Amino acid sequence: MAEMPAVETPQAQVSAVLTQSEVKVTSGFRGVTISVYGAVFDPEGKPADxxxxxxxxxxxxxxxxxxRIAGVWLNSRPVVFQGAPGYYHVSSSRTLNDLGRFAALRQLGLGIDHLAIAAPAERRTETRYGIRDMVVSSLGADYYDWRSAVVRLKAAGGLYAADERGVRFVDKGLFRADIQLPAGAPTGRYQAQIVLFQDGQPVSVRERVLTVEKAGAERALYLFAHERPWLYGLVSVIIALGAGWLASRLFRRS
Amino acid sequence: MDLYLPIAEVSVNAPLLVALGAAVGFISGLFGIGGGFLMTPVLVFLGIPPTVAVASESNHVAASSVSSVIAYSRRRAVDFRMGAVLASGGVVGAIIGVEVFRFLLLLGQADLVVSVSYLLFLGAIGSLMLWESLGTVLRRRRGEMPKPRRDRRPMWLYALPLKVRFPRSRLYISIIPPIVLGLGVGILSAIMGIGGGFILVPAMIYILRMPAGVVVGTSLFQIIITTSLTSMLQAGRNQTVDIVLSTLLLIGGVLGAQLGARASARFRAEELRAILALIVLLVGLRMGLSLFINPDDPFVILSGAG
Structure with missing residues (x-):
């Protein structure tokens, strides 16, 4: 590798756009498909992922x-996992482990296995195997079970997904990926990351932002409920009592 | 037609919810109960977060209860004085209940306590009611005389201080038992997302010995006060009342309640009680079953803020 030509080879680049950068959650919201279109520019034409x-x-x-305690299923003490995204979708042109080195994937946090989900409140340091200050989870050896349960339960709600054939090259250097955002996806700021891999290493990265926010009546009601909670409660009670009264009036006449 | 609920943050089928509200409202009018014990589990089953289901359901119960109470009060079948005494206990109970619910959410034990409460209270009351009403139905079939009602009231009711006259119930008793009863039902109301009518009604008949004619109307009157307060507190403290959800439910609910109240005239009281007992028992067992069957997944994500 050291014997590279003296002339600096132009690095391959990736660029991409989202079909929409804003998702409005209104009363009819049933989820949405976001498409990512992009192109790989590589004068050398090396295989790209x-x-x-x-x-x-x-x-x-x-x-x-x-x-299970005495035949009854109970909940254990809850554990909080920090750093878990409310939504995570990864799509790639090949299996992640085939296209990128482990260290690179881990560093960029690419793929569900490499998400930095941790339970910091449950950690402590101690001396183990003669090594000082090892970070140990008090969840112990079960730690992996807990973490995979977080992923599994999120995936069951369509909130975590991985699509190993999700990025399709539609023409030379042109690719496309479709991402499903379910109705239960949280609102807020989403980060889209598009990474170009060559020879197992990340070569070029693009970032795009997507905002998902409540709009219209949904937004107004949500803000009302959170900013003036007592007034909101009063209004909801008045609606309930009024509706009950109205129904009895209507039926008395008929 | 799907509708996105702003607080529950899920998408639901609007006509289905209106129909459910109407069905539960019908049952509520038919039996003179709030119907919360039926609706809350159904909402949870439909994927609405339990916290939102419990809070929004108390709003729906308040609406159907108003609708029926007006009908009962025209027949002079509401003891407003007794209702107010019960409600004064209920108000304190609701405040305690909402705080207990918050605490249970933080502990991660809310769903356990809800399941256990359903199993214990619905199971016990359902069985007692079924036993009693089936006995009455069978005796009638055999042509036996109905058992003379023991009119001897428990002595301890009379030994307590603070006696008040309740003319409409023809009672002169201490206000302590009704306040304690209201308190207990208020707590359960906030935790289970129910009105508590199925507990209040038997307690008023068998413990307070109120005349059967005023029991249902009075219980509904007290339920309106407790559930209205519960909704206020849930909205104010936990922001878990979904106004869109509760409105959908109560549109169907108030109409169903009126129809149910009319239909109730066609049935015998003890037959109605037997059917209600069966429903109560089944719901209680179904909710309690989750404690004993092996879970699909050994882990569960807890709702409510971390």
């Missing part, structure tokens, strides 16, 4: 394990 991730705002996850 693309990974597209869409990451929603962080949402700590509280998770408990069901334990």
């Amino acid at each position: 693309v990974v597209v991730t869409l990451r929603g705002p962080d949402q700590p996850v509280r998770i408990a394990r069901k334990v």
Whole structure:
């Protein structure tokens, strides 16, 4: 590798756009498909792989394990996992482990296995195997079970997904990826990351931003409920009592 | 037609919810209960977060109860004085209940306590009601005389201080038992997302010995006060009342309640009680079952802020 030509080879570049940069959550919202279009510019024409991730705002996850005590299933003490995105979708042109080196994937946090989901409150340092200050989770050896449960349960709600054939090259150097955003996806600022891989290394990265926000009546009601909660409660009670009264009036006449 | 709920943050089928509200409203009018014990589990089953279901449901119960109470009060079947005494306990209970619910959410044990409460209270009351009403139905079939009602009221009710006259219930008793009863039902109302009519009604008949004619109307009157307060508190403290959800439910609910109240005239009281007992028992067992069957997934994501 050291014997490279003296002339600096122009690096391959990736560029991409989202079909929409804003998603409005209104009363009819049933989820949406976001498409990412992009192109790979590489004068040398080396084989290229693309990974597209869409990451929603962080949402700590509280998770408990069901334990059976005296024949009854109870919840264990809940554990909080910080750093878990509220939504995460990764699509790639090949299996992630085939197209990129482990270290590169880990560093960029690409792929569900490499998400930095941790339970910091549950960690402590201690001396183990003669090594000082090892970070140990008090979840112990089960730690992997807990983490994979977070991923599994999120995936069941369509909030975490991986699509290993999701990035399709539609023409030479042109690619496309479709990403499903379910109705339950959290609102907030989403980061889309488009990474070009060559020879197992990330060569070029693009970032795009997507905002998902409530709009119209949904937004107004949500803000009302959170900014003036007591007045909101009063209004909801008045609606309930009024509707009950109205119904009895209507039926009395008929 | 799907509708996105702004607080629950899920998309639901609007006509389905209106129909559900109407069905539960019908049952509520038919039996003179709020119907919360039926609706809350159904909402959770439909994927609405339990916290939002419990809070929004108390709003729906308030609406159907108003609709029926007006009908009952025209028949002079509401003891407003007794209702107010019950409600004074209920108000304190609701405040305690909402705080307890918050605490349970933080502990991650809210769904456990809800399941256990359903199993215990619905199971016990359903079985008692079923036993009692089936006995009455069978005796009628065999042509036996109905058992003379023991009119001896428990002595401890009379030994307590603070006696008040309740003319419409023809009672002169201490206000302590109704206040304690209201308190207990208020707490359960906030935790289980129910009105508590199915607990209040038997308690008023068998413990307070109120005349059967005023029991249902009075219980509904007290339920209006407690559930209205519960909704206020849930909205103010937890921001979990979904106004769109509760409005959908109560549109169907108030109409169904009126139809149910009319239909109730066609059935015998003890047959209605037997059917209600069966429904209560089944819901209680179904909710309690989740404690015993092996979970699909050994882990569960807890709702509510971390």
